[in-house]
Amino acid sequence: MRNAATILIVEDDERIRGLIRTVLAGAGYVTLETGNATSALSMLASHRPDLMVLDLGLPDRDGQELLREIRSWSNVPVVVVSARGQERDKVRALDGGADDYITKPFGTEELLARIRAALRHGQRMAEGEKSxxxxxxxxxxxxxxxxxxxxxxxxxxxxxxxxxxxxxxxxxxxxxxxxxxxxxxxxxxxxxxxxxxxxxxxxxxxxxxxxxxxxxxxxxxxxxxxxxxxxxxxxxxxxx
Structure with missing residues (x-):
């Protein structure tokens, strides 16, 4: 059964990108993917995905900088998946607008749970505050x-x-x-x-x-x- 949500995967490592694609497709999500920041911005603007999975170590631009630019014009939920496991990296990404942060290596069930939570949060924000x-x-x-x-x-x-x-x-x-x-x-x-x-x-x-x-x-x-x-x-x- 297909899930209505479309997820953009931004990850330069083809093996990890393929793994994430397989996991998300198996859960019924529609996936888009790219390995660099320039293409990610273009795809975000043209395809308007429901969520982005973002690696910070991109070849053409640092993911933290990319995240700040995204937040200047888009509220798309962003789940960061990164090998940078230090607390200061997590804090910087979350303060920069990421909805969640997962450190590599990660479990597939954890990834799916964090994505579901981020999608629900994005939906609540779109619907407005409840009383x-x-x-x-x-x-x-x-x-x-x-x-x-x-x-x-x-x-x-x-x-x-x-x-x-x-x-x-x-x-x-x-x-x-x-x-x-x-x-x-x-x-x-x-x-x-x-x-x-x-x-x-x-x-x-x-x-x-x-x-x-x-x-x-x-x-x-x-x-x-x-x-x-x-x-x-x-x-x-x-x-x-």
């Missing part, structure tokens, strides 16, 4: 400013509420520490990562059954946080 978010037993009503867990109302501070709603709006997407601080406290704030962690610990005590093994707000160590999606079982997410 009520339901993620498992967590319900966030943004019109009434009410948060419930398994039907029980939870009282959050103003900052805690802003953090939770920010994550809900981006469920499934990794948000970096810096991007969250800018969104919650403002671009000129002097707040640091430690203050964000303190607030996150308080939130988890209020909404998680076991704060040490969170179900809703997952930690990407050294990078940021991600709100789980309905029915997700992300055994690869690290806890803090």
């Amino acid at each position: 009520v978010y339901n993620i498992g037993g967590l319900q966030v009503d943004t019109e009434r400013r009410i948060v419930r867990v398994d039907g029980r109302e939870v009282h959050l501070t103003q900052i805690e509420y802003k953090i939770v709603t920010l994550l809900c709006r981006n469920a499934g997407k990794v948000l970096t520490h810096d991007s969250m601080i800018r969104e919650v406290w403002g671009p000129f704030s002097n707040c640091d990562t430690q203050l964000l962690r303190v607030n996150m610990a308080n939130i988890r005590r209020k909404i998680e059954k076991d704060p040490a093994m969170p179900e809703y707000i997952l930690t990407e160590i050294g990078v940021g946080y991600r709100m789980a999606e309905v029915g997700s079982a992300d055994g690869q997410s690290c806890r803090e």
